[in-house]
Amino acid sequence: MKLFFHHCSQGFSNCYVLGTDFPPDAPSPVPGSKPKESSLPKEAIIIDPGNMDSNLLNLIEKNDYTLKGILVTHDHLHHVRGVITLMRIYNTKVYAINPVVCGYPATIVRDGEKISIGPFKVEVFSIPGHSADSAVYKIDRFLFTGDVMNAGLMGNTGSSYAAANQVSALRKKILSLPGDYKIFPGHGPPSSLEAERRFNLDLNFFEHRKNRRPFLGIEL
Numbered sequence: 001m002k003l004f005f006h007h008c009s010q011g012f013s014n015c016y017v018l019g020t021d022f023p024p025d026a027p028s029p030v031p032g033s034k035p036k037e038s039s040l041p042k043e044a045i046i047i048d049p050g051n052m053d054s055n056l057l058n059l060i061e062k063n064d065y066t067l068k069g070i071l072v073t074h075d076h077l078h079h080v081r082g083v084i085t086l087m088r089i090y091n092t093k094v095y096a097i098n099p100v101v102c103g104y105p106a107t108i109v110r111d112g113e114k115i116s117i118g119p120f121k122v123e124v125f126s127i128p129g130h131s132a133d134s135a136v137y138k139i140d141r142f143l144f145t146g147d148v149m150n151a152g153l154m155g156n157t158g159s160s161y162a163a164a165n166q167v168s169a170l171r172k173k174i175l176s177l178p179g180d181y182k183i184f185p186g187h188g189p190p191s192s193l194e195a196e197r198r199f200n201l202d203l204n205f206f207e208h209r210k211n212r213r214p215f216l217g218i219e220l
Contacts, residue, residue: 011078
């Protein structure tokens, strides 16, 4: 697989395109040689298209990708605005916890569900808190976390109750995953699951508060 990063200027959000290296029926080439031609197209999915511009369009077209689906981590405008243009150009599907995204019907995904989108195996985790429809998608060793977890921080929430629910879901469903994963958030730089286990300030804050231990020199 190849992972491409696209910065969305409207909302300063991250969009990701995950594509196959070679068509599914084409063997990997010998180093220094060209891959064999295949009758099957290369395929891709896109996560959180915050806006659609010529750079994103060229990324899809120049790699000769067939767009198999659009994954939405949550239905906030600066993560989904590009859905409108993509659905006008490509015959593809939207996958989200909400049944409608930008006026288009979505294939509803549910917590714990494992789905196949073309060659991509996707596992869904519902993590409410930042929004009621927030989801994290696990694909291979990648975690696309939207706004529920950024590098070193947790996604903002509207109340302490929502924050507690978000922390609980993250600990139960994401931090408990065995081994390490690459984390690709909706904003900011990538991270790793092991780094977030050890250094995420918000998660550590809640852990210290729960155990009534001092945090950064302050008794909570």
